[in-house]
Amino acid sequence: MPLIDADGCLLNVSVEGRDGAPTLMLSNSLGCSLEMWKPQMLALTSLFRVVRYDRRGHGKSAVAPGPYTMERLGRDVLAILDGLNIAKTHWCGLSMGGMEGQWLAANAPERLDRIILANTTCHYPDPTNFQNRIKAVCDGGLAAIADTVIAAWLTAEFRERDPQAAERLRAMLLATPVDGYLACCETLSTLDQRELLPQIDKRTLVIVGRHDQSTPVAAGEFIRSRIRGASMTLLDAAHISNIEQPHAFTDAMIGFLTQR
Numbered sequence: 001m002p003l004i005d006a007d008g009c010l011l012n013v014s015v016e017g018r019d020g021a022p023t024l025m026l027s028n029s030l031g032c033s034l035e036m037w038k039p040q041m042l043a044l045t046s047l048f049r050v051v052r053y054d055r056r057g058h059g060k061s062a063v064a065p066g067p068y069t070m071e072r073l074g075r076d077v078l079a080i081l082d083g084l085n086i087a088k089t090h091w092c093g094l095s096m097g098g099m100e101g102q103w104l105a106a107n108a109p110e111r112l113d114r115i116i117l118a119n120t121t122c123h124y125p126d127p128t129n130f131q132n133r134i135k136a137v138c139d140g141g142l143a144a145i146a147d148t149v150i151a152a153w154l155t156a157e158f159r160e161r162d163p164q165a166a167e168r169l170r171a172m173l174l175a176t177p178v179d180g181y182l183a184c185c186e187t188l189s190t191l192d193q194r195e196l197l198p199q200i201d202k203r204t205l206v207i208v209g210r211h212d213q214s215t216p217v218a219a220g221e222f223i224r225s226r227i228r229g230a231s232m233t234l235l236d237a238a239h240i241s242n243i244e245q246p247h248a249f250t251d252a253m254i255g256f257l258t259q260r
Helices: 034-045 070-083 096-107 128-140 146-153 156-161 163-174 178-189 194-199 217-226 246-258
Strands: 003-006 009-017 023-027 049-053 089-094 112-118 204-209 231-235
Touching (some): 034 246, 070 096, 096 112, 096 178, 096 194, 146 156, 156 163
Parallel strands (some): 204 231
Antiparallel strands (some): 009 049
């Protein structure tokens, strides 16, 4: 996996799939590494050149001083594309990755083709939840919020049916550098990208989870309604829908990205 320098912050990047195929870039949720996309990789690498990366402060990427801005995170993506000599890519971002996708589609539209915004929002009107989370993590580390986060990420039915998947996500969360996690929480506490949405002129698919309380159906519907021509797919899942409904998520991705 190459390390790519984004203004002094080394980002961990993975490139897999068919040479010469269209590029697809995947961007993770807060508190996850690029390993969250493992359920999709076999199918996606048969069709695309797939680029995954760890956001700054996450996974195997460096932890730069925070807080980060959405512009900073978006420019990290552009640094990766430039470092890999990729002129244009499809985009699929889940949760925070979807927020980065919104920024990129509005501010660097020439670098994106089709975009998938999964389990995401454009605005948090009340910063209290993130302020409380920041305090909890400062006091007790990520272990202090792990149960609450996993309960929001996956439905109780799925956690009972596939406890190993839930445990892998928990381990991913607990392995996240605390300073990087806190810096991203600061970013989200002030998120408001509502004005960017009407500027997006890319073919867009919004994926939402029926049981997602972190970025509920209404948040996805708001995004769909503000991006001209956007479509929406509803999955029977909570927040990390690509893991809870891996086959349906992958089918929705591939169907959207390959349709004429």
